[in-house]
Amino acid sequence: MAGTYSLAACLAEGASAGAEAAKLAGCGDGRIRFPEPQVEEYPEQPAQALFLVPHTKATSRAPSQFVDMQLDVSASGIELAVREGFKSVEHIKRYTAMGFGTDQGKLGNINGMAILASALGQSIEQTGTTIFRPSYSPTTFGAIAGADVGALFDPERYTAVQRWHQEQGAAFEDVGQWKRPWYFPRGVESMQDAVSRECLAVRNSVGILDASTLGKIDIQGPDAAEFITRMYTNSYLKLAPGKCRYGVMLKEDGMIFDDGVCACIGDNHYLMFTTTGGAAGVLAWLELWQQTEWPDLKVYFTSVTDHWTTATITGPNARKVLAKVCADIDLANDAFQFMDWRDGTVAGVAARIFRISFTGELTYEINVPAHYGRHIWEALIAAGEEFDITPYGTETMHVLRAEKGFIIVGQDTDGSMTPADMNMDWVVGKNKTFSFIGKRSLQRSDSVRENRKQLVGLKTVDGTQVLPEGAQIVFDPEQKIPMSMQGHVTSSYFSSNLGHSIALAVVKGGHGLLGKTVYCPLADGRSIAAEIVSSVFYDPKGERQNAE
Amino acid sequence: MPNNITRETPLHYFHKLSSHASSAQSPEIFNGQVEFALVVKEAPLSSFLNLRGNGSDKGFCSAVAEVLGVTVPTEPGTYHSNKDSSIYWLGPDEWLLFSCIDASNLEAQLRKALSGHISIVDISGGQTLINLRGDPCALAILLKKSSVYDFAAWPDADINAGRCAQTTFAKATAVVTNKADGSYDLILRRSFADYIAKWLLDAGQEFGCRIEA
Missing domain, CATH: 1.10.10.1100 (BFD-like [2Fe-2S]-binding domain)
Structure with a gap:
């Protein structure tokens, strides 16, 4: 307890302070000239806790x-x-x-x-x-925080073509820690205008995409094919050197966790592509199963994501562009088929070319060691000039694959989707001798019930309306709140190739509801009507990727 | 190879940048007018191979040693080297080979010499080696800022051998090794190289730091 406490002492202290102040101001001699106030005193004890x-x-x-x-x-x-x-x-x-x-x-x-x-x-x-x-x-x-601020807050991962993208004025999108070109605006072009131009260029001539960020895992060992076959839902035991196959990986619960192409490079040697964001997780997943469950399988994994620069040229003129810079591969359709890969020389550099496609068009993914990344990129741009080769970014990539109904794991799936939900039963091997991860869970009663959310296409009744991604889907827009939620929109774009908006959605029992009209109530009170259609909007027979 | 083929190392766009002028290349920084306590020097393009195999198999180790002229380090966290090549221990069955021998040539020689369950992967395009030299005190502080690993606890390196650790560096990873001259070699992944270069210039700013080709 500090200071003066009792009332009498406080009054006396105040009086003498006043007299002292008066003296300093030139009045009086500092003595108190009035009698001390009389107040009742109470006995006090020291302060107690x-x-x-x-x-x-x-x-x-x-x-x-x-x-x-x-x-x-x-x-x-x-x-x-x-x-x-x-x-x-x-x-x-x-x-x-x-x-x-x-x-x-x-x-x-x-x-x-x-x-x-x-x-x-x-x-x-x-x-x-x-x-x-x-x-x-x-x-x-x-x-x-230390120095982890501003530009150093988190690593920005760049491909070897990053400076070219910057020089072209690309807008960038974060994909994991990577910076990827989102779209390449020309002049004052809006994003929608740029994306429409890029989309049309790919379908009508040729476009070029920096696909270097995709995860790449080199797999070697006498049990490589067996191991890969246990990880994917389909089989790789008979995949011959020079061939590629698309696969889907499930977690133990049977739900899709990553997808990509896996190529057979040679005897006991494979190259697995993963999604950009899933690369580290897939490598850890492979190591986990090999080290803890199947140490008897002789197989080694090495990340080669950073080693390769991947330039994807896609569109009806892609072969003509490649032919100008590559003389030592027979590019004829029957010699170098869809889902084949070849070693060759592109613009003077040893390259590995995969004929796989995420746009549905004739596509070559050209891989070179990243030191040559910018060289190969600029050589392809120069070779494609006469075809108005158009660099495009992730947004156009998303639109083009949605036109084809190709899923993006993590956008159209959310860790609760089986291959059947995605209408991809074709990718599940039925005759594999050994099980694959997630197989048993595909037979759970919940995995086979009829009312699961299933991937469908949505076509808005008014084709100019673009549904918001994440919008909830109901069957009766007049139903009182709480309405019965039937699903949600997972991907949605305006398709300049088709002239109307397109969307992918997951709807309860959706595979049996083709032709049904559904509604997306919006936050502003409006409700957008859309028809459930096939998730493949463009080239349903897949003829363009096999083009002569 | 045609001579119009340009190659870019991962730090190509950082050569001749310094903590004094990180946005523009300034010639006076490299003509001796400005003192730098820290110097980062990127090695020319070289070969990097990732090697997997059984380190307790004497045949495996002797075959690798035969090809490279360098014995395979089996002691955790160590490396061996000669003037052309280095072998860094990354794990009980994993090594990083760094060499001035052409990568495809080296891979072919190793495949010819080795048998059994092995893996050799050319990752030359995805790595770069930088040497970090300068004032010992500044070097020690820079490394302390950048990693939780206690590099100061390492014994001094031999001329052809030393310690290495694959560890966190800022928010990325690096293989860090000590050298007999007191400097450090760092092996970085290409996609993180820009970030680490910016980090080094920032962390080294108090001492003065420049990047050489």
Whole structure:
């Protein structure tokens, strides 16, 4: 207790301070010229500690008396700990959580330890304190953040073609830690105009995409094919060198977790492509199963994502572009077929070319060691000039694949979708001798029930309306709230190739509802009507990717 | 190979940048007028191969040693090297080979010499080696800022052998190795190289840091 406490002493102190001030101001001599006020005096004792306000009831029966406000520790809790036999203050801390908060007991621990001392019938000194850990003393955010701020907040991963993309004025999109060109606006072009131009260029002539960010895992070993076949839903045992196959990976619960193409490079040698965002997770997944479950399978995995620059040229003129820079591969349709790959030389550089397609068009994915990345890119741009080769970004890639109904794992799936939900039963091998991860879960009653959310296409009744991604789908827009949610929109774009909007959605029992009209109620009260259609909007027979 | 083929190392666009002028190349920075306590130098394009195999198989180790002229390090966290090549221990069955021998040539020689369950992968396009030299105190602080690994606890390196660790570096990863001259070699992944270069210029700014080709 500091300062003056009793009323009489306060009055006397005030009077002498006033007289002193008057003297300094030139009035009087500092003496008090009025009688001391008479007030009643009460006897006083020194201040006493009050750690717990007593109550007529026992602490455990009285209203809660909180001691540690951060973790709702009460006085009765401390007394209970003592009744339970705890004596050490560190044990009491762990039994009650007293002092475990971010303040480390700075606010309440003195009271708590005193209550504990009282309950133990000993002094506070005998009881002692708990060990205070950070952040008992405040730490600044700056000390925690360090130099991880601004451009260094998180790594920005670049492909070898990054500077070219920047020079062209690309808008970028974050994909994991990668920076990927989103679209390439020309002049003051809007995003929609740029994407429409890029989409039309691919379907009508040729486009070029930097696909270097896709995860790539080199797989070698005598059991490589067997191991890969256990990871994907389909079989790779008979995949010959020079051939590629598309596969889907499931988690143990039978739900899609990644997808991509896997190529047979040679005897006991494969190259697996993963999604850009899934690369590290897939490699860890392969290592987990090999090291913990199947150490008897002889197979090694090595990430080669950074080694390759991948330039994808796609469109009806893709072969003509490639032919100008590649002389040592027979590009004839029957010699180098869809889902084949070839080694060759492109613009003077040893390259590996995959004829696979995410646009549905005639496509070559040209891979070279990344030191040659910019060289090969600029050589293809120059070779494609006469065909107005058009660089495109991830948005156009998304639109083109949606026109084909190709799913993006993580956008059209959310960890609760089986291959059958995605209308992709064709990718599930039925005659594999060994099981594959997730197979058993595909037979669970919940995995085979009829009303699961299933992938469908949506075509808005008014083709200019583009559904918001994530919009909920209902069958009756007039239904009273809470409405029966039947599904949601997973991907939605305006398709300049088709002249109307397109969307992919998952709808309960959707595969049996073709032709049905559904509604997407929006936050502004409107409701957009759409028809359930096939998820393949463009070239349903897949003829263009096999083009002569 | 036609001579109109341009190749770019991962730090191509950082050569001749420094913590004094990170946005523009400034000739005076490299003519001796400005003192730098820290210098980052990127090695010319070289071969990197990832090698997997059984390190307890004497035949495997001797075959690799025969091809490279370097013994295979089996002690965890160590590397061996000669003037052309280095072998870094990454795990009980995994090594990183760094060499000035052409990658496809080296891979072919190794495949001819090795048998059984092995894996050799050319990852030359995805890596770069940078040397970090300078004032020992500045170097030590820079490494402390960048990684939780205690590089100061390493014994001094031999002329042809030393310690290596594949560990976190800023928010990326690097293989860090010590050298007999007191400098450090770092092997970075290409896609993270820009980030780490920016990090080094920032972290080294208090001492002065420049990047050489």
